[in-house]
Amino acid sequence: MNMHFRNQAMALILAEIFLISTSAFWEKELQGGYWLTSIYFIFFTLGGYALAQNKGWLYRYIILCVGNLLLNLMVGGFWVELLACVCSTLAHLMIFKVLVKHSFFRKNVPKSDRVLSGIAGYILLGLFWAGIFIFIGEQQPGAILNQVSGEAASAAERLYYSFVTITSLGYGDIVPVSPIAKIVAIFAGLSGVLFTTIFIAALVGSLMIKGVKEFTAS
Template sequence: MGKRISEKNNFYYLTISLVVLLVSSSLEQVLKIDFLDVVLQGVTILNFVVCLVSLRFDKNWYRFLLTIAICWGIVSVTKAIFPIPMMDAVILTLMFIFFGGTFKSIVRQILFTGSIDSNKVVGSLALFLLLGLMWAILYLVILEFSAEAFTGMVQLPWGENFSNAAYFSFVTLTTLGYGDISPISPVAQVIVYLEAITGVFYMAIVVASLVGASQSNQEKNDG
């Protein structure tokens, strides 16, 4: 896989892996799988591997992300052996840090830098998926500490709640707001409206970046 993934196509693989992660979270509702946690953890590990291979060209962030992924693996194994309370919160926090680092690394590579190609356009989609994913993880962390933070979501192991949290996150990020899941606690409400604001500004930033890079390329060609 490492030989197939290059700087010219790395964001294609990364985006596909994120889509697979998000789709796999809905398997419990569709297929009624009893061992969803195992399946989701396996897909998460695969996603970590793809992210690491895709971003290995950014050496500094690669080392950081590798360290977080190793810590996540250690904590996950520890939880399986010793079911310590609040271990899910630690796992989710490490996931948030990992995907946040992935987001930062992609931003450094595609926004307002160099010429625009199809790989960078797909990378902007990966950024959008990462935003929704990170906020979904935040909602799951909030549920770990406050079971009544949302209507429409109850406190469950993170793997069983991931699909609902991801659905609510992307509905909020795109400002659709269906209302079937709503924040109740003040902390949850703040996080929700911050995501809505981020979604609006992200679209403006990406459009500005792509248009600016396109104009810059045109000026170079004309010159």
Template structure:
């Protein structure tokens, strides 16, 4: 009974997940090129992966799919640390894209199907935005494997630079220190910037609608 209750009703909400994502972003931003730095980034991603599976465990179907997608993601996440080659790096980026895209989709369903504005709804919305930027960093990483010169001053295994470029693009800040060169890279950068703006627009409209529907406005 205790195990079943643990699987169906996770104790931790979106707030703890948002904190985990912020920790990964901070780790990626502050890290260097040493083995320890790479290890800490991989450890942070693994913790977020496990936390995501746990958060989705309230639904047996979501739990099953997240475990099936999470296992190969966990394997490639650590494999690139010890025997990195371009195809393994590509597999790592792609498995992360698949897993965290599924997690984001599940969170979207939970947040936008909510009947009222709550603290968990706000935190869930923040998690989705952060995960979008996180996913796009892996997409650009995969592109950098297939097209090594798609982005200037960056390579497929530079997690910190990929995360930085992704969030600069998502927020349409665009410093210009890292530039998409190929047509594919340019279209992906444009798509991420557009997605970030559309998400914020739709999210604000949804939250305002929920606020007034709940009779608080």
């Protein structure tokens, strides 16, 4: 991994933090913040450009981002929102694949670069599930419930619930109610645990290999 990738991975982390930090203002916008979400998602093209391995990868990523933006600007029903969710999900998975490749499987990657890729990938995992929870909440009002207010969780609260789930915090203030929301929550929780476990194993393994090489060289 070169310095270019390292800097762009950091840029992606900043983009992710920016998106999460501004979620508190989503409800002040139309359609529960989808306009803001779409604009911020385009901001992710900075990370997408940096992480792109070739122009074909980048073009596909941009098409998905633009498609997500245009679909969210349309006033449509279930199918329009579903297509927007699919575009968002696929774009997240494209970046996630590159980050996982560098974090887990690529050899001779500096420790700092591997850590940055892992952090970016873990945050992206939370955003991935957040997009799905937001879609479920829009299609089934009350599918994810705020136990404190007794009302359906807002888009920002569903984002919060996604990260609470993948980190296994389980505060219990936001809970899945519908069967589909519960099923998605199961997979979200499993993915968070598996990512953390594999990432730590990959990081420790790379350190052990490096230590063995240094020992034999001496």
